Amino acid sequence: MAKITPLREAVASLVRDGDTVALEGFTHLIPHAAGHEIIRQGRRGLTLVRMTPDLIYDQMIGMGCAAKLIFSWGGNPGVGSLHRFRDAVEQGWPQPLAIEEHSHAGMANAYVAGASNLPFALLRGYTGSDLPKVNPNIRFVECPFTGEKLAAIPSVRPDVTVIHAQKADRRGNVLLWGILGVQKEAVLAAKRSIVTVEEIVDDLEAPPNACVLPAWALSAVCPVPGGAYPSYAQGYSERDNRFYKAWDPIARSRETFQAWMRRHVLDTDDFADFRRVLAESMPQSMTEVA
Amino acid sequence: MAKITPLREAVASLVRDGDTVALEGFTHLIPHAAGHEIIRQGRRGLTLVRMTPDLIYDQMIGMGCAAKLIFSWGGNPGVGSLHRFRDAVEQGWPQPLAIEEHSHAGMANAYVAGASNLPFALLRGYTGSDLPKVNPNIRFVECPFTGEKLAAIPSVRPDVTVIHAQKADRRGNVLLWGILGVQKEAVLAAKRSIVTVEEIVDDLEAPPNACVLPAWALSAVCPVPGGAYPSYAQGYSERDNRFYKAWDPIARSRETFQAWMRRHVLDTDDFADFRRVLAESMPQSMTEVA
Amino acid sequence: MSTATMDFTATEIMTVAASRLLKDGTVCFVGIGLPSTAANLARLTHAPDVVLIYESGPIGAKPTVLPLSIGDGDLALTADTVVGTPEIFRYWLQGGRIDVGFLGAAQVDRFANINTTVIGPYDAPKVRLPGAGGAPEIASQAKEVFIVLKHSPKAFVAKLPFVTSAGYLDGGDARTRAGIPGAGPTAVITDLGILTPDPVSKELTLTGIHPGVTVEQVKAATGWDLKISPDLKTTEVPDAETLTALRDLQARTAAAHGTAQGQAGGEG
């Protein structure tokens, strides 16, 4: 049953060292605030799962939270490489990062299988690709009716999934809309879940057949307006493309990265404070809090 | 690409003798008008697929359209047995009916697998049930990671799927809402598809993430207001529970059934004509055309 | 207002007794007919936060009248959300999120296995029943199962002609050995009393009897030599408030549907 609680408390009680953690959001609704809070609280040894690790995972990896990454595409969308991710993979800095690499189709199916309490996902996939050569978790099974060979990968079943959504009602029922990505599946695949939301409302006013996550299927709901920044929440904010571009030079060197993280994340109290400091350091960004 | 066309033409060109045909709708949006048209056009040797065969399949089976039924629950909801279905299974009248019997979970997963172009569906199911003893299409496979035993059944991949929906736009994009059942999966699992709709509108006014079937994924869209009767279309009509009760004595004997079908279906031109005749024969029913 | 009264029918006490078993906050996968009546009565009385899930797709349905079919519009309009039927079975039931599966049945046997498929041989049926519906997976995957049906020797048989949905199979630890995750049927509620499985043998045993019913009546309505608990309890009579809530619900239902509440069961 969802507890409506501050993000700091939700992370403190639900995210543990060594956990398998998925922060999901497909360009839209990426839970940046929750990622920062995990960094602030110094979590270590996490297995991070995410189809599209981008800035928030670059930050978590660079700050030493992660021991392993399960993913299908890691980059700064529209800009280029994730320098902290590459530094971890190529140079083992700040620590070696084990990787388990899939395709999007594989990851999406693995979340569906996790939400469905199946031990593995079945798909037509990976044919002709070298990925099965480097990922022992890509196997093949035979159809018991046709004999066809199909790909099989283990379900993703995180200890904790974290997402951002547009709103929750006072009971903790959550509504999200627009680009949905794999968030619903990621939440339902996980043992525990944290949802940060733009606002808490009296009535969700959900259209028929909307993507609603009932309160009783969630662990914590945390009001964090603008908590997806520099990602966006449709109906509330726009993606700050300038921040994505600005991240490239910040993350390029270990020193500029560490200084930036200290000033903007470690030395700030919460996401509102981060937005305030960012408005000082990067006045050209769309940093006004919604 | 969906052609907007009269139902008679859609059935004539898309439903063929011997086809595997799924008419889906879970209490809500059952395509009765299309079922009548298939009966009127005298289709034979069909393999009928439907999770919940009810009145429309009782009629199609009793009129000799079906050689086989793939299903998971056959009855007159809230009333009792399907007498024509039972007569076919128990007495082979008007002809023997082969049955392939699943659970709802199995059927729902088989449609999902069909829509996903997988040869089989994987589920935790049928454990301890006698169904696998009587249905050779329920098999078991082993998880290549955990060794767990899981049920496997062949995908449902109909030649034609028929559904009823609330509305289509002039390009043939279809919107349905409310109880969705397995209709989307049934359409996407099929080679061809017919969608009858309450109305054709300029703009679907679909909410975000609504269940929309794009025109290019459909074969035919047919305006048939009230075409789900005695089932219903949310926002347009209510379920006529009295008709479901009235069906029981009609279907109980072969003679009353045949006379009723002749008068109401074979001797009527189309569904509007059926509704007109029904208003005469059963004035207590909610037969007014929407 | 909660004064006891004896003015109730056998079906009413069955419904109330079944309803009482549902704890507030429980997530309940509801079959249509008697289970739906009992679950909604619970929601309208002692368990306002019970979460009702129907296989047609509504999650958190709060119908104002009883649904006659599993896909009534009122279920959709009052639900927290409505998802597709595949999702109900995949993410919510198989996903392990259902506390109680609330089922009807045509027949049960001494180990609480359920038959809703066929009487007589499968290939030459004497009576062809509707079939499995959602029951096989509800019976195996819900954390526990309540079964509600009327007592008769035809319904309570020693051995089923066909096991549609697993109870305790051959009894003892057979269910666990078969790898079935849920605890299984923890109560069978009838119009005569309540049967619960023996902790070891898993044989259904009469542990509750409705007021005014004799043990002999129950034995006569059971197709095997029914064991009677030494600790047999008489069902508490329904209080006036609960009975009123039940009758109001059924009156509203009749008015809305233009018919008495169909108890024939069934899905569709």
Added chain:
Amino acid sequence: MSTATMDFTATEIMTVAASRLLKDGTVCFVGIGLPSTAANLARLTHAPDVVLIYESGPIGAKPTVLPLSIGDGDLALTADTVVGTPEIFRYWLQGGRIDVGFLGAAQVDRFANINTTVIGPYDAPKVRLPGAGGAPEIASQAKEVFIVLKHSPKAFVAKLPFVTSAGYLDGGDARTRAGIPGAGPTAVITDLGILTPDPVSKELTLTGIHPGVTVEQVKAATGWDLKISPDLKTTEVPDAETLTALRDLQARTAAAHGTAQGQAGGEG
């Protein structure tokens, strides 16, 4: 208005040439960056009924400006509907409903295989690239595939260090023998010309060259001994209308995003 003009850049003719290959009414699974630019240009010019599907979920997206990310809000707001990412890959791509997969790439080899994973050994990478994204299944399951990328010896290599997504594998009928359903990459469009697979050997062959480009230039920018079609065609120059549409689109995009259209590619 369709008068020819020579006033265009190499990137523009690449985009226009790629755009022209998309027939009206085609259902196209679009990668972000160059493919998205070309596909939207097609939609805004000769192919108004092209159906654009993005892996983030929009089906039938009609963005007014180019998306900078695969999940821009404009894609959702202009789409016929937006479904979850699993559904995109399961029902729409794997379901066999995609006519054309439109991909970018970091590297391609002579048999049109794609690398977006790593340069150097996988376990000790020289350059770690973003990874597969949706490409392996797009490349195998779309009915055909167009690849668009800039020509350079680093991008066009004889043999890939890592095959992320299958083209024709080792050439000949290797792709078919591997059981891959789609026809594979039928065109690779670059800033210098167009390469298409030899009908038998499946080796990429220069069959089109952009105006002003020499065969020597293309050979120098290709990391293997590139075969030149005896029937080599010069790409038609973009007409003014198309160029205007492209430039308007990019100007609108820059104005909306407060930045030039990112051509770096990438998903996320």
